[in-house]
Amino acid sequence: MGMRHKLAAATAMLAAGALTLTGCAGGSNADGSTAGTSGAASKTYNIGVVVLDLQDPDLAHMTDAMKKTADEKGVKLNITDSKKDVGSELNQVEDLLTRQVDAVIMQPLDGEASQNAAKRVIAANIPLFILSTEFAEGSNVGYKSYIGVDDTVAGEMQAEYLNKLLPNGGNIVFAAGIYGASWTDRRKSGFDKTINKNFKIVAEFQAKGSRDEAKRNMEDTLQRFPSGKIDAVVANNDEMAIGAASAISDAGRTAEFKAVVGVDGTDPALKDIKAGTMTATVRQDSAGQGVKAVEVVTDFLKGGNVENRYTLPFTLITKDNLSDFLK
Amino acid sequence: MSLMTQNIKALLGPADLKQGSAATKVKRFVGDYGILIFFALIVIFLAVAAPNFLTLNNLVNVVRQSSIIGLIALGMTFIMITAGIDLSVGSVVGLAGMTFALLAPASGGAFWLPLIVGLGVGLLVGFLSAAMVVWGGILPFLATLATMAIARTAALVITDGQVVSGLSGPAEWLGSGFIGPIPVPVIIFLLAALLCEFVLSRTKFGSHVYAVGGNEESAKKVGISTGRVLFMVYLIGGVTAALGGLVLTARLDGAAPVAGTGYELQVIAAVVIGGTSLFGGVGTIRGTVIGVLLLGVVMNGMNLMGVSSYYQQGVQGIILVLAVLLNRWKSD
Numbered sequence: 001m002g003m004r005h006k007l008a009a010a011t012a013m014l015a016a017g018a019l020t021l022t023g024c025a026g027g028s029n030a031d032g033s034t035a036g037t038s039g040a041a042s043k044t045y046n047i048g049v050v051v052l053d054l055q056d057p058d059l060a061h062m063t064d065a066m067k068k069t070a071d072e073k074g075v076k077l078n079i080t081d082s083k084k085d086v087g088s089e090l091n092q093v094e095d096l097l098t099r100q101v102d103a104v105i106m107q108p109l110d111g112e113a114s115q116n117a118a119k120r121v122i123a124a125n126i127p128l129f130i131l132s133t134e135f136a137e138g139s140n141v142g143y144k145s146y147i148g149v150d151d152t153v154a155g156e157m158q159a160e161y162l163n164k165l166l167p168n169g170g171n172i173v174f175a176a177g178i179y180g181a182s183w184t185d186r187r188k189s190g191f192d193k194t195i196n197k198n199f200k201i202v203a204e205f206q207a208k209g210s211r212d213e214a215k216r217n218m219e220d221t222l223q224r225f226p227s228g229k230i231d232a233v234v235a236n237n238d239e240m241a242i243g244a245a246s247a248i249s250d251a252g253r254t255a256e257f258k259a260v261v262g263v264d265g266t267d268p269a270l271k272d273i274k275a276g277t278m279t280a281t282v283r284q285d286s287a288g289q290g291v292k293a294v295e296v297v298t299d300f301l302k303g304g305n306v307e308n309r310y311t312l313p314f315t316l317i318t319k320d321n322l323s324d325f326l327k
Numbered sequence: 328m329s330l331m332t333q334n335i336k337a338l339l340g341p342a343d344l345k346q347g348s349a350a351t352k353v354k355r356f357v358g359d360y361g362i363l364i365f366f367a368l369i370v371i372f373l374a375v376a377a378p379n380f381l382t383l384n385n386l387v388n389v390v391r392q393s394s395i396i397g398l399i400a401l402g403m404t405f406i407m408i409t410a411g412i413d414l415s416v417g418s419v420v421g422l423a424g425m426t427f428a429l430l431a432p433a434s435g436g437a438f439w440l441p442l443i444v445g446l447g448v449g450l451l452v453g454f455l456s457a458a459m460v461v462w463g464g465i466l467p468f469l470a471t472l473a474t475m476a477i478a479r480t481a482a483l484v485i486t487d488g489q490v491v492s493g494l495s496g497p498a499e500w501l502g503s504g505f506i507g508p509i510p511v512p513v514i515i516f517l518l519a520a521l522l523c524e525f526v527l528s529r530t531k532f533g534s535h536v537y538a539v540g541g542n543e544e545s546a547k548k549v550g551i552s553t554g555r556v557l558f559m560v561y562l563i564g565g566v567t568a569a570l571g572g573l574v575l576t577a578r579l580d581g582a583a584p585v586a587g588t589g590y591e592l593q594v595i596a597a598v599v600i601g602g603t604s605l606f607g608g609v610g611t612i613r614g615t616v617i618g619v620l621l622l623g624v625v626m627n628g629m630n631l632m633g634v635s636s637y638y639q640q641g642v643q644g645i646i647l648v649l650a651v652l653l654n655r656w657k658s659d
Contacts, residue, residue, distance in 0.1 A: 055585045060488030179637070206636035211579050212586060216392050220630030223385045224378070239490075239583070246580060250503055268492040268581060 045075045045301045047294070048096035048104045050089060050117075052133065054081040058264055058286050059107075062132075065287035069294040075301070077294070086113045093117040103127045103297050111136035111182040118143065127300060131293045132286065133182055144300060147293040147310045151183050154263045154282045154314050155190025158234055161280055161316060162195060165259055169198020170231030173221055175244055177209045177236035187236050187263060202230065207240045214243030222251050231258050238262035238269035238281055245277040265317055270326050273319060280318045283325065288312055354657070361653045362602055362614060366621045373628040380631055387510060393623030394516035395420075395571045395578070397616065399594045400601075401523045402567030404615045405560040407598055408527075409540040410607025411460065411467035413561065415452055416568035416594055418478035420587025423448045423569035424576035425482045428491040431498035438497040446569045452478050453565020457558045475591070482584040492581035502577025512574045519567065524612040536560060540607030596643070597622050600650040621646070 049066065051059055063079055070077045078101060082089035089109050096104055097120065104121045106128060108114035118141045121128045128141075132148035135141055162172075172195075177184035203221050207214035214235065221230075233248070235241035241262030248254055254277055262269055265283025272278035289312055300306045317325055357364070374381040399416050406413045423445045430441035452474050459470035504511040527533040535556045538546040547553050571590075576582045601618025603610025625646060629639050 055483060055488060057488055057490045057583065064487070176636075203633060204635075205630065210585075211581070211583065212575065215579060216626075217630060219388050219392065220627050223382070223388055223627075224631045224633070226379075242581075243579065266490070268490060271492065 045103070045298070046099070046101045047075055047077050047297055047301075048093075048099070048101035049077050049079045049131075050082055050092050050096070050104065050106045051079060052082045052089070052107045052109045053084045054079075055083075058266060062286040062290040066290040066294050069291045073294065073298045075294070075298050082107075082109050084109065086110055086117075089114060090117045090120070093120055097121065097124045097126065101126065102301055103129065105129045105131050105293050105297060107131045108133050108135060108182075110180075111139070115139060115141055127297075129293060129297050129300075132289045134186075136182070145296055145306050145308055145310060147296055147312075148289050149284050149312050149314060151186035152190035154284065155187035155192075156194045157190075157282045157314055157316055158187075158261050158263065158280075159191045159194035159196075161261060161282075161318075162199065162232060162234070162259055166199075166231065167196075169196060169200070170258065171200050171202045171225075171229060173218070173225075173230055173233045173244070174201050174204040175214050175217070175233065175235035175240040176204060176206045177240070179206055184236050191234065207235075207243065209237050209239055211239045211243035211246075214240035215247045218244040218247035219251070222247060222253065227253065227256055230256065233257060233260045235260075235262045238264040238266045241278055241281065242268055242272055245272055249277050265315070265325065267327065270317065270322060273317065273322055274326065276319075280316060283315045283317050285312055285315075357653075357657070361657065362600065362617055362621070362650060365649070365653070366617050366624075369621065369624060369628075373624065373631075377628045377631040380628055383508075385627070385631070387508070387513070389623050389627045390513050390516075390620070391510045392627065393619050394510075394512040395575050396590065396593055396597060396623070397516045397619040398519055398571040398574065399568045399590060400597045400615050400619050401519055401612060402560075402564035403594050403598050404523070404601075404603055404610055404612055405527065405536055406467070406564045407540075407595075407603045407605065408536050408607060408610045409557060409560050410543075410605075411557070411560065412471065412595065412605070413456065413564045413568075414468065414471040414591050415456060415474040415478055416564065416571075417587040417590035418475045418482065419449050419452050419565060419568035420572035420575060420590055421582075421584055422452070422478045422482040423572035424582040424586050425485060425491065425584055427498070427573045427576050428494060428582035429485070431494045438495070441498065442501075442573065445573045446566055449565040449567075449569025449572070450562055451565070452568075453562040454558075456565070457561035460561065461554045461557050479584075479588075486584055488584055490581055490583045494577060494580055499577055499580055502574055502579070512578065515570070515574060519570065520612055520616050523563075523567075527612055532556070532559065537608055540609075542608075593622070596647050599654075600647060602650075602654055604654070618650070 051063055053059055054063065067077060078096060078099065080092035080096065082092060086109055093104070093106070104126055106118060106121070108118065108130065111134065115135060118128060122142050128143040130143050130146045134146065134148070176188060203224065205217040205221070207217055233241065233244045235244060241260055245260050248257055248260070259280065260278045261280040262278065263282045263284065265281050269278060269281045273281065292310055292312065296306050296310060379385055399420065403413060403416065426448050427441045427445035430444055456471045456474045459465045459473065460467050463470070501511055506514055527536065535551050538551055539553050539556045543553055572587060575586060597618040598610070598615050599605065600621060601614035601616070603614065622643060625642060626639065629642065
């Protein structure tokens with residue numbers, strides 16, 4: 001344990017620290033701000049973006065699409081990550097306000113708790129745009145536009161699919177996301193309202209959107225219900241549907257299930273539909289929403305008029321129209 | 328050499344109490360077998376209360392589910408006996424699994440390459456943690472908090488946050504295959520547990536691990552290279568976590584960069600339930616295996632009984648508290 005070792009370790013720590021820091025900053029745009037000096041006519045707008053979880057594959061994909069559009073439109077994005085925590089969401093918003101961005105695109109984490117952060121943006125007189133997740137119904141946040149989908153519709157479409165496929169109903173296992181998160185609650189309430197009375201939810205578990213937890217819970221559920229007692233699995237997202245489908249196929253019981261349906265339309269889910277372990281998914285075009293948001297904000301900043309609400313549609317994907325979406 | 332062994336024995340605590348009243352005998356019995364008795368009671372309860380619990384099919388299912396947390400817990404036991412902790416294991420699961428998934432389809436038949444590289448990633452992270460702890464004198468909690476963040480960042484960066492799906496046949500076999508009636512993950516877990524049990528209870532290195540955790544200064548005085556022992560335990564921890572990550576990836580036929588998030592806490596809970604002390608010097612692999620199975624059986628039982636997932640974490644918490652009380656009462 002000589003001095004040299006200590007020095008080496010200190011250097012290693014510094015390097016590690018630097019790595020961590022760049023890791024955190026990796027989400028935001030790399031170079032500092034250089035534009036703006038080239039004259040008022042070609043001012044480069046800085047748009048702050050608050051994504052609720054950059055570790056989510058679907059949202060990472062969305063963010064990439066947004067960067068591309070921003071490059072094409074000649075605006076600059078400062079992308080930040082709330083890391084699924086309302087506390088850090090507020091911090092990110094405050095930092096963006098300190099950096100005096102020209103507009104903020106925010107993807108609220110929680111229908112209620114995120115309103116505080118949103119109101120800071122409005123109080124600072126910076127135009128606010130809401131992307132893909134909504135505030136709780138009846139709330140009054142003065143944003144310029146909402147660009148996204150209505151998650152309730154995704155649940156409704158899952159239910160309509162089942163109503164049509166199995167008019168006489170059946171027993172359902174429900175894989176819920178995160179109770180209290182707006183995407184879970186809205187998708188679930190849309191489903192519950194629309195599913196016909198012949199269906200019965202015989203088991204429900206919370207798998208937090210993860211393939212791992214859904215698989216473990218589904219394995220237990222399969223032990224609980226012998227052959228012929230379950231007809232369908234409904235999951236709040238695709239990763240959970242994939243996990244459940246994998247438990248079912250490991251148990252050799254794929255044939256018993258008339259429907260295994262998720263939401264999102266991710267590539268692995270499409271592969272599972274092709275393989276026959278999943279039967280359907282409701283695709284939300286996350287990348288499309290992100291692109292639209294950047295376009296709307298750019299229009300607004302350049303003096304255009306924007307609408308209060310841009311709702312993008314969901315698409316039901318089954319074996320019948322799979323080829324349109326498979327890459 | 329015999330002097331050294333004696334010194335080590337002295338470090339491990341007072342010699343066995345040969346005599347004692349009936350009350351102390353009961354206490355020692357409960358102390359030694361308490362967690363096993365607790366486990367047996369839970370199994371009996373579930374056998375009665377949860378339909379389908381006591382079927383061969385379901386028991387195989389529980390052990391298979393537990394084998395991933397179990398593998399990680401083996402290495403964690405070594406680390407915690409030295410009074411250390413490793414918060415990076417969940418991130419190692421994600422990073423090693425991701426490396427494995429990226430290499431497994433490309434290498435087709437060459438199943439060994441992704442396996443070795445995946446385990447190597449675990450070694451590397453273990454090495455980083457150990458370097459900070461041993462050379463830098465940084466507390467294990469902080470050193471591994473740093474490696475936890477770094478390994479997770481690496482897993483996210485190499486795929487830009489995307490999921491990698493679809494493994495080659497042999498790679499998938501690691502997670503879903505069977506040898507006879509026994510699932511491959513269970514076999515891997517059992518072999519690893521036997522090896523760790525042997526190393527910890529039958530080798531000189533094993534006794535050094537206890538000595539370092541019991542009292543590091545005295546261990547140095549009797550000539551144990553404490554730095555080398557600490558290095559070894561973090562390397563073991565890295566490898567077992569990586570192995571857990573490979574099995575998880577194989578089981579899910581794909582890797583998500585966030586896989587394994589929060590595993591460190593489940594693993595630490597299982598190891599503590601199994602009787603390992605956070606203050607070091609105390610713990611066994613046998614105990615850890617029971618701790619892991621106990622948590623696995625409880626989660627499975629609640630699912631079979633249809634207990635709402637609102638309550639499931641709370642029940643785990645209560646079990647943790649009971650186990651800690653039991654262990655403290657034993658050592659009083």
